[in-house]
Amino acid sequence: MNFSWQKPVLFVLLLSPFLVLVADVFLGHLIDPVEEITNPTGQWAFRFLLLSLLVTPLNQILPFSIIKYRRMIGVFSFFYACLHLGIFLISQEFSGALIVEDIVKRPYVTIGFLAFILLFLLAITSTNKMMRRLGKRWKKLHKSIYLIAILIAIHFYWQAKSSMDIEPMIYTLIVLLLLSFRVDWKKWLK
Numbered sequence: 001m002n003f004s005w006q007k008p009v010l011f012v013l014l015l016s017p018f019l020v021l022v023a024d025v026f027l028g029h030l031i032d033p034v035e036e037i038t039n040p041t042g043q044w045a046f047r048f049l050l051l052s053l054l055v056t057p058l059n060q061i062l063p064f065s066i067i068k069y070r071r072m073i074g075v076f077s078f079f080y081a082c083l084h085l086g087i088f089l090i091s092q093e094f095s096g097a098l099i100v101e102d103i104v105k106r107p108y109v110t111i112g113f114l115a116f117i118l119l120f121l122l123a124i125t126s127t128n129k130m131m132r133r134l135g136k137r138w139k140k141l142h143k144s145i146y147l148i149a150i151l152i153a154i155h156f157y158w159q160a161k162s163s164m165d166i167e168p169m170i171y172t173l174i175v176l177l178l179l180s181f182r183v184d185w186k187k188w189l190k
Ligand code: HEM
Pocket: 035, 038, 039, 040, 041, 042, 043, 045, 046, 049, 077, 081, 084, 085, 088, 109, 112, 113, 114, 115, 116, 119, 152, 155, 156, 159
């Protein structure tokens, strides 16, 4: 069977939150554009990051392989993270002093920034050429995706207006669940 349509369909699906945002901007649906773009782009970046982490355990139980979609999902996570950061930079009027002040003074921005740098490293080394060039080091580097997920869960918690905000808790639970899939329980429980 020819599955060549699957990747273009996935591409459109992953792009659709962006298209909705663009439509909202042009149709004037946003009352506070900075906040209403910052939050969804951050959430989509995090959702796609978690989805990319779900691919490996899901692949082990499915009767067909879905590994070939992991890279596209991960790259889209980075795409939304770039939009998220871009809006933040616009909100700070691209002022180097304001941006540095935020990174230094607001711990959730520091953590977000660190996660972004790591995500950037994963995105630029996601090509086949880089995979070949880095060899074994590629796997080691790409394991930092779990660290990024933890950092973003913290980022989400710290930026929340209330400590009782349920959303960061749900995302943290998902991160913990995904991490638990990667633990070799047999070895640990011996
Ligand atoms: C330099 C890097 C980053 C900066 C400066 C930054 C900044 C921000 C800001 C200003 C907010 C909104 C805070 C508020 O509403 O008061 C936010 C929220 C958020 N960010 Fe980031 N962020 C960064 C990186 C990331 C990355 C890499 C991700 C995901 C992969 C991410 C995911 C989120 C999420 C999920 C939220 C919460 C959205 C919500 O409340 O609905 N951020 N970030």
